[in-house]
Amino acid sequence: MSQASKTIVPKLYLLTNDDEFVLLYQKLEAALATGLIALLQVRRKQTLALPDGRLKLYEEASKIVQLANTHNVAVVINDDIDLAARLGVGVHLGQEDGKISDAKQRLAPNQLIGRTCHGDMSLVKEAKNEGANYAAMGAVFTSTTKPNAKTIEYQQLVEGCQQEIDLCVIGGLTAENVSELAGLPITYVAVVGDVMDLPVDKIAQRCEQWQQAFFKWKTPAL
Template sequence: MIQPPVSTVSHALPKLYLLTNDDEFTVLYRKLEAALATGLIALLQIRRKHILALPDGKSTLYAEALKIVNLAKVYKVAVVINDDISLAAKLDVGVHLGQQDGDISDVKQYLAPNQMIGRTCHGDIELVKEAKNDGVSYAAMGAVFASATKPNANVISRQQLMEGCQQGIDICVIGGLTAENITELAGLPITYVAVVGDIMDLPVHQIAARCQQWQQALNNTWNAPAL
């Protein structure tokens, strides 16, 4: 699996980081194919919490993830698995971990050096610093806005994001982001913009166009001339 470089802090255009939703799998697969085919998705996270809640959740998730990883390989898109270190190791992809989902030094024993490790850091700068010291690939900060996915998440400030971006680690922003409100983050040197509902909740035939709208919004926001 092709992986982006680890912890390459950049002031370039943020990259789109797509997360799966809980659609029925055949619909999800078609949506992912439409999104990945645009060439605009840099990173894909497999997060299927409803599937895991089923009696045969683990085996179902493995079957789904295998198909998604193979699809991502076609389009040369890196993949991370949400929370599940053993599944990430089995599929030879990266992993994204919450604060309660494992010690980074332990995780590194299971994954190859080129496999990405993301860490949820909320708005806590100390957690961002810890993530950097642990050698993770990126620190995720949010929620930037309230979202349908996590309506009770604490919204963080621009100042917190600015401080996070000064810690020498790639920063991923997440939480309620849309192609319209992303303009509010103009000027911040973030690496990844994580999106779920604003792309994945659309019908299949609208997915590609929305990805294009996202790319245009990123271009307009980060390439706009300074005032």
């Protein structure tokens, strides 16, 4: 069965925010316990900016990885191949944050390597050729996390889906507006604010709303 003729349902890819760690951990517990999170990215910019940021990030990430392991959720570390190697997890690399070849040398074969590609098809092709597991395209919509990020066109996502590499979309996505992408064979929908900005007791329900949005997904020929 060809990719175009079967239903491809995206998976929810959650990114951490800069909440105080105790609160962050509670939110992650609530989200991961739903069984609806397929991939978790540890991205803690404010922690890393502290004087002892690298040590603190290692301590936080260790606890997050341990939690994710109990729920069988894969983890990637944002931008830091060394930390990913120390923790035995995957890595997500921005265009200026290390080479895919270095990550492949340092990480186990089963660890995911993602690459930020914005809306640039040459970067998507490059990520595929260099052996990344997925290419991230965005921002799809204006987001609170990166309000100045340039948004991309729908047609760019269509082209990205044709490059024979798993595609991740990111940027301003919500359980409501993601329906605008329905029909595209997207592997991961990356979310920060739409889940992590909620209070702990609302997290599980929001994850369920995401799952309902994905259930409506149909993939026609591109």
